Each structure stands twice: as structure tokens, then as C-alpha cells.
Amino acid sequence: MSSLPSFQGNFGLQAQVEIYLSAGQAQRLPVSVDRWRERARAVLPDGPWWYVEGGAGGGATMAANRQAFDRWRLRPRMLRDVAQRDLSTELLGRRLPAPVLLAPVGVLSVVHGEAERAPARAAARLGLPFIASTVSSVTLEGIAEAMGDGPRWFQLYPARDREIMASLIRRAEAAGYEALVVTVDTTMLGWREHDLENAYLPFLLGEGIANYLSDPAFRARLPRPPEEDREGAILQFLQVFVNPSFTWDELAFIRGQTRLPVLVKGITHPGDARQAVECGVQGIIVSNHGGRQVDGAVAALDALPEVVEAVAGRVAVLFDSGIRRGADVLKALALGARAVLVGRPYVYALAAAGEAGVARLLRHLLADLDLTMGLCGVRSAAEIDGSLVTRV
Numbered sequence: 001m002s003s004l005p006s007f008q009g010n011f012g013l014q015a016q017v018e019i020y021l022s023a024g025q026a027q028r029l030p031v032s033v034d035r036w037r038e039r040a041r042a043v044l045p046d047g048p049w050w051y052v053e054g055g056a057g058g059g060a061t062m063a064a065n066r067q068a069f070d071r072w073r074l075r076p077r078m079l080r081d082v083a084q085r086d087l088s089t090e091l092l093g094r095r096l097p098a099p100v101l102l103a104p105v106g107v108l109s110v111v112h113g114e115a116e117r118a119p120a121r122a123a124a125r126l127g128l129p130f131i132a133s134t135v136s137s138v139t140l141e142g143i144a145e146a147m148g149d150g151p152r153w154f155q156l157y158p159a160r161d162r163e164i165m166a167s168l169i170r171r172a173e174a175a176g177y178e179a180l181v182v183t184v185d186t187t188m189l190g191w192r193e194h195d196l197e198n199a200y201l202p203f204l205l206g207e208g209i210a211n212y213l214s215d216p217a218f219r220a221r222l223p224r225p226p227e228e229d230r231e232g233a234i235l236q237f238l239q240v241f242v243n244p245s246f247t248w249d250e251l252a253f254i255r256g257q258t259r260l261p262v263l264v265k266g267i268t269h270p271g272d273a274r275q276a277v278e279c280g281v282q283g284i285i286v287s288n289h290g291g292r293q294v295d296g297a298v299a300a301l302d303a304l305p306e307v308v309e310a311v312a313g314r315v316a317v318l319f320d321s322g323i324r325r326g327a328d329v330l331k332a333l334a335l336g337a338r339a340v341l342v343g344r345p346y347v348y349a350l351a352a353a354g355e356a357g358v359a360r361l362l363r364h365l366l367a368d369l370d371l372t373m374g375l376c377g378v379r380s381a382a383e384i385d386g387s388l389v390t391r392v
């Protein structure tokens with residue numbers, strides 16, 4: 001595709017110049033994730049805000065995710081002629097303009113009126129894959145339509161009903177999704193104290209269930225259509241959706257249902273990583289779900305090297321949980337990730353400024369990555385390896 005965006009040459013410098021030239025503009029958008037976060041807090045009511053921001057229990061895992069990035073330090077190399085840089089990378093047989101994807105985040109209608117359409121469009125503009133959640137507020141077909149030919153993956157929550165899962169997979173294939181991400185760390189909701197204090201669960205309000213309500217296999221289970229009995233449909237959704245009995249056998253079933261590459265999201269243990277590879281998946285996403293599920297769990301970045309070692313290059317390893325800046329991306333790549341997923345930061349930007357906000361946030365993240373790479377003596381993903389980091 002000739003119109004594919006590229007982040008090459010001196011892209012980071014161009015972004016800096018644009019920011020400096022925007023001084024004095026009334027509508028200046030934030031630069032740092034911290035400022036986006038403040039803006040999001042200012043516009044969101046408590047329920048949605050804490051749904052996005054909260055972690056499991058006392059928030060120990062969320063905090064650990066960030067602290068782990070401080071323990072790993074970059075070791076910049078000098079005098080290497082880094083004038084020409086290129087962020088592009090190869091992932092699952094496709095060239096991406098940068099090693100960054102948008103993490104699956106459900107129920108974005110509680111954050112912005114355009115819900116998933118806005119970040120999906122922003123991702124498509126930049127050529128970055130958007131991972132649509134099972135529990136998106138817009139149907140997976142609606143997201144695909146918003147994205148045109150932008151790269152998209154579908155995230156599947158394993159349901160208690162094989163026909164519904166198979167139906168969702170068929171729909172994703174038909175709508176041009178290029179990979180299937182099976183999230184395995186959220187078969188039940190974690191103990192999320194803020195959401196419990198606020199008694200806030202978007203699904204009970206009928207938010208985030210568009211893919212189910214529009215699914216023929218799900219609709220066939222309902223005594224009356226959701227248009228006539230919404231509460232009945234919501235209850236049926238909850239019964240099928242929460243699936244603590246999910247096992248490796250079910251993952252093998254899902255693997256057998258599709259010709260798409262399958263990635264498993266939510267792995268932090270090397271034993272699970274090995275088992276996933278044996279199950280025939282094409283990728284593993286090291287993640288603790290942004291600390292939303294198990295309080296006191298290992299920081300995702302600390303789990304990354306062990307998983308990379310266990311996988312031994314057999315499948316692609318991706319990473320999320322705590323990515324906020326370019327240096328974070330570089331550290332994750334140096335520890336063996338092929339690409340990273342950005343989660344909460346794009347949700348903050350969506351809440352504060354819709355599609356334009358998400359596009360700006362992503363551009364700034366890539367500019368920061370580009371400059372940090374260059375200043376560390378690295379011109380491309382191929383030049384990044386473990387010698388670039390040290391643990392303190």
C-alpha cells in the first residue's frame with residue numbers, strides 16, 4: 001500500500017517542531033500521558049473514570065507495572081550516525097509502520113460518544129493495528145467500517161458457548177480482521193474496589209454487548225429478541241460470558257476454528273508460555289491486564305524476559321501493561337518484545353479529545369520512541385537487543 005504512513009528519517013524532530021510552533025494556540029492538546037490523564041479525569045464522571053483507571057484490590061500490580069520500568073535502565077550508545085531512523089517492524093508476516101498496537105479496551109461508549117470508532121480511525125490513519133474488544137460498544141463490523149483498510153485484530157473473550165465463539169470468529173474473519181487475540185486472564189472480573197464502591201458495571205447498563213446482541217448464535221439462545229427484552233439479553237450475556245472453566249482444551253478448540261493467526265493475551269508465567277506454544281498459537285502477549293485482575297501479581301515487564309526465554313523465538317512475543325512513553329517501548333523491545341500494546345493512555349486521550357486526541361497521543365508516543373532510539377544509537381527495530389538495557 002503506497003499510502004501507508006511511515007515514521008522514518010527525522011520524524012521525532014518534525015513532531016517536536018510542530019509542538020513548538022503550536023505555542024499560543026487556544027486549542028493546544030497535551031503532550032504527556034500525565035496531562036491527558038488529568039484532562040480525562042476532568043471530563044469523566046466517577047463511574048467511568050474509575051472503571052478505566054482502577055486496578056484490582058489495592059492497586060499493587062498497577063503500581064508494580066510502572067515501578068518495573070524504573071528498574072530497567074537504557075544504556076545509550078554514541079557516535080553511530082542515527083540521522084536516518086525507521087520505526088517499522090515485521091509482525092506476523094506484515095510490515096507495520098511502528099511496533100505499537102492499540103490494546104483491546106472494552107466499553108468505550110462510557111468514555112466518548114464515538115466509542116471505538118474514534119480510536120479505530122486514529123489507528124487506521126497511522127497504520128497501527130487496532131485490536132477490537134469482544135465487549136466493544138460498536139459491533140466488530142461497525143469498527144471495521146470505520147477503519148477502511150486499516151489493520152485490525154479481533155480480541156476474543158472465551159465464552160461458555162462454543163457456537164457463539166465460532167460465530168464471532170467467523171464474523172471477524174468476514175470483516176477483515178487479520179489476527180485473533182484470545183484473552184485468558186479475565187475469565188472472571190477481578191476484585192475492583194473502586195467499581196464495587198461505585199456499584200458501577202457498564203455491562204449491567206447494557207453497554208459493551210453490541211457484538212453479542214448482533215450475533216445470530218447468541219440471539220438463537222434468547223427466548224425473546226433483545227429489542228423486546230433487553231434485561232433478559234443482558235442476563236443471558238453475563239451467564240455465557242463469564243467463563244472460569246476455560247482450559248487449554250478450549251484454547252485448542254478456538255485455534256482449530258480459524259485460519260487467522262492466534263495470539264494468547266494475559267500470559268506472565270513461562271510454563272503457560274510453553275503450553276501456549278505447544279497449543280499451536282502464533283503469538284503471546286505478556287500482560288497482567290494493566291493490573292486490573294490480580295492484586296499483587298508480578299509486574300508485566302518483570303515477567304517478559306522469562307517468557308521470551310521460554311518461547312525461544314518459536315512465536316512472536318508482544319507486551320502490554322504500563323507503556324506510557326517512548327523509553328518504555330524501547331525497554332520492552334530490548335527485553336525481547338516484538339511490539340507493544342498501548343492501553344489506558346489512548347483511553348485518556350479519547351475521553352479528552354476524541355479521535356484527534358488519540359491520533360495526537362499516538363504520534364507523540366512514536367516521536368518520543370524515535371528520538372529515544374536515535375539518542376540510544378539505534379536506527380531500527382532490528383538493531384535493538386538486550387545490550388541496550390541494564391537492571392538496577
Ligand SMILES: Cc1cc2nc3c(=O)[nH]c(=O)nc-3n(C[C@H](O)[C@H](O)[C@H](O)COP(=O)(O)O)c2cc1C
Nearest residue numbers: 052103104105106133183289290321322323343344
Ligand atoms: C477500561 C479498560 C478495559 C479493558 N478491556 C479489555 C478487553 O475488553 N479485553 C482485553 O483483552 N483487555 C482489556 N483491557 C486490558 C488492556 O488490553 C491492556 O492489557 C491494559 O490496558 C494494559 O495496561 P495499561 O493500560 O495500564 O498499560 C482493558 C483495559 C482497560 C483499562
Ligand SMILES: CCCCCCC(=O)C(=O)O
Nearest residue numbers: 106186187188189242292
Ligand atoms: C468478565 C470479564 C469482563 C471484562 C470486561 C472488559 C475488561 O477486560 C476489563 O478489564 O474491564
